[in-house]
Amino acid sequence: MMYLRTFAPWIVYAIIPTHYWEWSALIALCISVAGIAMQLRAGQKPEALIIDIGSGVFFAALTVLAFTDPNTALHAYTPAISSGVLAVIAGISLAVRVPFTLPIAKQTTPQELWDNPLFIRTAYVLTSVWTASFAIGCVALAFLAHDSGPRTTVQVLAFVIPVVFTLRYVAYIQAKARTLLAQPADPARPSDRIEQNRYDA
DSSP, X not given: OHHHHHTHHHHHHXXXXXXXXXXXXXXXXXXXXXXHHHHHHTTOOGGGOHHHHHHHHHHHHHHHHHHHOTTOGGGGGHHHHHHHHHHHHHHHHHHTTOOTHHHHHHTTSOGGGXXXXXXXXXXXXXXXXXXXXXXXXXXXXXXXXXXXXXXXXHHHHHHHHHHHHHHHXXXXXHHHHHHHHHSOXXXXXXXXXXXXXXXXX
């Protein structure tokens, strides 16, 4: 559900018929601004809202373009551009070492696990998959700019594939973590000796 909220502006923009793109861009902008305001009031830091803020900037620019030049040749390429923008934003979040999936995961994860290497690594893996999906979607949508049927399918898949991967990968990591916690400490393993000595002390 957290991902649905994060990408709600993009989903709304995608499902509204393309000939109403001025209004879909405006509605997406309003959703973006409202989402950012809610997150900031909830205590989220701006650096944790890179997708939300990037979405707001994109839809603000798109709204201006749509209302000032509704017949622009760029209209057919807006799905590809939007997917490309998401790929860039997600890629930037990796580059600045704040993968956008990390603050989303923190909202449903106990704070004592936030610095766990496995938790952080999972965020990098998930963000990389989302970035790759958006980048591939951008290229495919550019080739399908004037073919609305397959274009819609690609738009949906660009979100569905990383969502499914996220659900399955998180379930795998959680099962792996439970298995490791359930294992008895082995004094022969250096890591377990350290833990045992810590408790003995």
